[in-house]
Amino acid sequence: MAGFDDSLRGYAFRIHQRDGFKCRYCGLDGTTSFANWLALSWDHLLPKGHPNRDNLGFIVTACNFCNTADNRYFDQAQKRGLRFHGLTPEELVAQRRPYVQRTRDNYEEFWNKHVRK
Template sequence: MFGANPALVLNADFQPLSYFPLSLFNWEDAVRAVVKGSHVVVAEYDRVVRSPTTVMRLPSVIALREYVRPPARVAFTRFNVFLRDRFRCQYCGEQFVRGELTFDHVIPRADGGQTCWGNIVAACSPCNTRKDRFRMKPLRAPYDPVQHDLLAAQRLFPPNFMHETWLDFLYWDSELEH
C-alpha cells in the first residue's frame, strides 16, 4: 500500500548519509525512527497512517538527531573501486553497469603487484584480456580516494525515484535556475 513512499535519510547536518545507494528508509522504518525519537521529520508526503490514537503524515525526509561522523578512511571494496572509476573501463573509457566490469591489477600479481587502491582499476573483460598483450596503460592512474571523491562520484548516478521534497537536500552544488 505505501511501498512507494520511501523516506530520504539525512545526517544531522542535513546531508544524505549516502548518495549511492541513496540512504532511504521504507515508510514503516521511517515512522518507527520518528516515533522512537532518533530522527526528526523534515518533510512529509500527503498520505497519512493511523493508529487507534494517532494520525501521522508519512515522512518523505527525515534527519538524525545526532550527527554520525562519516568514516575517515574509504573501505577498499570492489564496488568502491568501480565508483571511484565512475563505472568506466580505465582502458577504453566506456561506461558499464556494475556486473560488466572486472577488478584489474595494473601491475599483475605475478609481477609483484599488490591488491590495493594504487594498483587496481575497473576494466571491461575485453580490455582486461588484451591489456598485457598490447601494453595498454590505464587512462587514469589508480589512486587512494578520500570520502569526498566517492561522494562526488555518487552524485553522478541519481536514483530511479526522487520525490520533489528530496531535491533541496541532494544536489546543493548543482547550478541554480536563472
C-alpha cells in the first residue's frame, strides 16, 4: 500500500493479500481477527544467495511462529537432502511444511501439558 513503509501495511501487504492473509504453513487467518493479522509475517522459500530469493513469487505469508519454527532449515538442507533449484513456490512450501509441523507438534504437546486450562 502506498504511503506505508512498515511491513504489514507496506512491503508484506501484497504478499499477504495474494495469499488471502493466511499462513501458508498452518493456515492462521489474518482476516478473522486483528490479533491474527498482527501475527502475520513472511517467509523466504529460497536460501541466501539464490538468484530468486527476493522475487516476491518466492516469498510467502507465514505467521511469526511458523516463520521461525525451523530457523535452521537452510543450514540443515544439505543434511536433509533438500533441494531448491527448479522447484515451484508450491513445491517449496510443501517441502518445508513437515519441518514446521514437527516443531508445532512439539510445542502443542508442551502447551497441552503446561499452558492449557
